[in-house]
Amino acid sequence: MIHSLFLINSSGDIFLEKHWKSVVSRSVCDYFFEAQERATEAENVPPVIPTPHHYLLSVYRHKIFFVAVIQTEVPPLFVIEFLHRVVDTFQDYFGVCSEPVIKDNVVVVYEVLEEMLDNGFPLATESNILKELIKPPTILRTVVNTITGSTNVGDQLPTGQLSVVPWRRTGVKYTNNEAYFDVIEEIDAIIDKSGSTITAEIQGVIDACVKLTGMPDLTLSFMNPRLLDDVSFHPCVRFKRWESERTLSFIPADGSFRLLSYHVSAQNLVAIPVYVKHNISFRDSSSLGRFEITVGPKQTMGKTIEGVMVTSQMPKGVLNMSLTPSQGTHTFDPVTKMLSWDVGKINPQKLPSLKGTMSLQAGASKPDENPTINLQFKIQQLAISGLKVNRLDMYGEKYKPFKGIKYMTKAGKFQVRT
């Protein structure tokens, strides 16, 4: 399966290599560099590159290319998914996944990679287990280790590895038993010129942060489970209970994990919480264009819209913009032609607007199209799909846990065409 792994930074240096089978010369990466050169941007490097003797599968995250070298047929998604898992694990271990961090922790990285794959086949990828095998570095532990000579490496086989619940270790103890769930929904939408919705859909996740003693068995039920159209679960969720009762029944992993991600069925109309009024016009003769946008709340169920951010890629012909916002701050980068306006909170009584003029390149004809406006926003305490958790029950343990549920709606890829 996975033969070797190379980590390459954005300037093209291989700063880490790991081989699980015989050593593959790093010159194999030359093919990768070639492909990288051809694809002008990092995002455009093809994930699968065939070379005469190997295949290079890569993912690009945190400005690092993770390039896996494969020799034989293997489902490409298998490798890609694994590489993403590697990145997630690093992030979990070190907080961030960046070149300096990996370089500083090269030994831990190496030990982790060694545990994750054996002969190129995934061995332990569950971060709970890995953390028992190799403890993540903390300042305290480094100090203690240097003093006592103890190590980061556990000498016992993680109990989870053998049990039927590999995601949870035994003997967990907390003084405060708590279980928090965050329901986070994202709206992806494209709004056309006239303000009508071309496409809109809602994706959601439920992130859990569970700190419970022992082996609790939780059941989470919804008021309106029918809303959930297409779901994917953390391995801990019992499929059968979901199929028959539409409730989530699970023995949770310890700590933070993503319990569920879902998609809201297409039949439900998506409430669009924001509208944008825009008036962007170029004229053929003049070198000045008009620019005016106003953002306002639409269907928000009485909640305030926060963290509003408007960005727009202006056409190449725009040299500069002189704008005045009624609130917030705005910037325009004349090199990348990126306009961004940090609006903040929307006050329905006084709608935020951004007005002004654009100066265009003299003599150049007017741009073909008006720029598209990208929106970001957040609404606390609201799941826009209307999804509601009914109750959370715990079995198997005696104590009373503290439970909490939070809802939030965010903009995903929210575009307004003008």
Place this chain on the structure above:
Amino acid sequence: MSSNSFAYNEQSGGGEATELGQEATSTISPSGAFGLFSSDLKKNEDLKQMLESNKDSAKLDAMKRIVGMIAKGKNASELFPAVVKNVASKNIEIKKLVYVYLVRYAEEQQDLALLSISTFQRALKDPNQLIRASALRVLSSIRVPIIVPIMMLAIKEASADLSPYVRKNAAHAIQKLYSLDPEQKEMLIEVIEKLLKDKSTLVAGSVVMAFEEVCPDRIDLIHKNYRKLCNLLVDVEEWGQVVIIHMLTRYARTQFVSPWKEDDGLEDNEKNFYESDDEQKEKTDKRKKTYAMDPDHRLLIRNTKPLLQSRNAAVVMAVAQLYWHIAPKSETGIISKSVVRLLRSNREVQYIVLQNIATMSIQRKGMFEPYLKSFYVRSTDPTMIKTLKCYNFLTYVKSQDKQFAAATIQTIGRCATNISEVTDTCLNGLVCLLSNRDEIVVAESVVVIKKLLQMQPAQHGEIIKHMAKLLDSITVPVARASILWLIGENCERVPKIAPDVLRKMAKSFTSEDDLVKLQILNLGAKLYLTNSKQTKLLTQYILNLGKYDQNYDIRDRTRFIRQLIVPNEKSGALSKYAKKIFLAQKPAPLLESPFKDRDHFQLGTLSHTLNAKATGYLELSNWPEVAPDPSVRNVEVIELAKEWTPAGKAKKENSAKKFYSESEEEEDSSDSSSDSESGSGSESGEQGESGEEGDSSEDSSEDSSSGQESESGKFPSKNILWYIPQEKEKKTKQDRNPLTKDVSLLDLDDCLYSCLCTNENSCAASSNEWKRTSCQLLLSETALHFW
């Protein structure tokens, strides 16, 4: 940092375990920070001393630095003797790091590596399962051929270990040993057989992986474990699931009869490679009424379904391909939702998934229609786009990313050809695009319009005129060539413009691209034939220019055309046909999706992504005609055996009803013949579309025969030509009679035309092709004189 850690070391001296003496450590003070290594000899000397010290912390420091070197790809092999001594260290972290080092360098220093073996052998008997497992892991990972027998022994022992974790590692070790010494195969298969019986979910994934690597053809080993694997599947860890699902897909394809019923089988016959050969078709038909799904088959399909909800994209894709390849067509629909969900994942996942979706949707249209919305922005995908409105496209065409815009335009073209109702809308949209300022967009539109017009040329004189005007402004060669070709083809419909265009072109001939020059020549020839009064001199002029061109393709073409159209006493026979040759109606090209030919690879595999066979790709076999005995899967439990008897009965009925087959066979044969005809027709179209196929040696006579066939409808008077035995053509080119010559020239024009139709990417290919055709041309020319 050096002074710091040093201070700690001293402090810790007392508190540390008893084995550490109070030795002064001044000699081994670690120098420099971790990040700064050089392969400096001195430094290595330093490390050696640290490794030989009595202090674990010093050793650990040294090992950490060495691992750092390995990670950076620096050579640390000369430290091997010093490192290998520490293999028996009691400190588990040092031990682990030594293992890392060993695995990396043992291959290079085999003799020294042997020193460590006894430690591993001892560790294999350790009461701690983790230590046993890791010893086995390392032992099997050091690729030293001498220890093969020891490895074999260790694997055998470990496969009977009480701890499933150790057994899992044994399964991994099997693959390693196999790659080290393939001669151990037989023995290893025995171990695999034993491990396949294992009931632990932990082992299942790894042993199936070993099975796939070592003996994928020994399907008989699976029989007894099939049901167990199906039932365990949900609880196996996700990576194991992927491997098991892929294996079971292959298994099901060999062990069960096809669940694809005839009604959907029929539409598949044309598209689906499984039924592409006639034999296979018969089987599908025969089966249609008697089919009853094997309960084991059903078991697999049922048990994999919940996995569609996995968070792991690879698992979802594996289940999707399983459904695609082995589930009844009516049930395949459920995968589309999950697959579409994957599209919201990372870009790399999207890339792979989209490719797979493309293949699926080409074969089974409509599967993804409910999810059209999900494809909105990233749509380069033919079928789903089919039903989208054209204006939506037009928005994308305005996109900044010009490459994307070009792809969109091509898609519009495909969309227009596939659904006749929207052709007009598309065409209008494209014509609007012609006034776009961006050159690439215009060029791309021209090419697509050309293809579209070719299919229904009658009513579009206006567009042609418009395009003729554009000729002044467009500079992209492919587009210019396309316009010229269009005008040439339709020169009778636009009698006034055509000569004028030719005049302009004659003026700029020398500065044109080769591709355009060829089309100017073609246009000249066509006009000469239809409207010789006005254009005779012009054509002569162009031919003269062409004769002295630097490019030999152009010179060839010039000579060829001159011989053909300018009447002289020698070439009388052929020039009679000149008009027909040049103005023959060309079959409209089929606009095919580039994803068309991927379908012969199993979905979700690397080979499928690359559209090329990857090393170690296992072909998915066709469905068997009759299901092999299902009882082989019975485990020695009596109740189970009872349950499966109905399946056996069904099979008997199956064979009893074979009398259906006769009449159906007949139907089939007629079906297949018509199939092959239409197939050849579209083949010539494909030559136009995709460069690779156009490249497939037009001059080989077998190939050209297919071209003949497709043209046969249009030349009823010449029908006799098509009966000329192919062998005769093959013999020698010189003794061709004029009729065959004629044929070859016709082919040639077809081939010229196909060169033109090819997109930019095939230009390179076509120039190769030209070398071949020009040889042929010269030959026929000599033959002409002979005549």
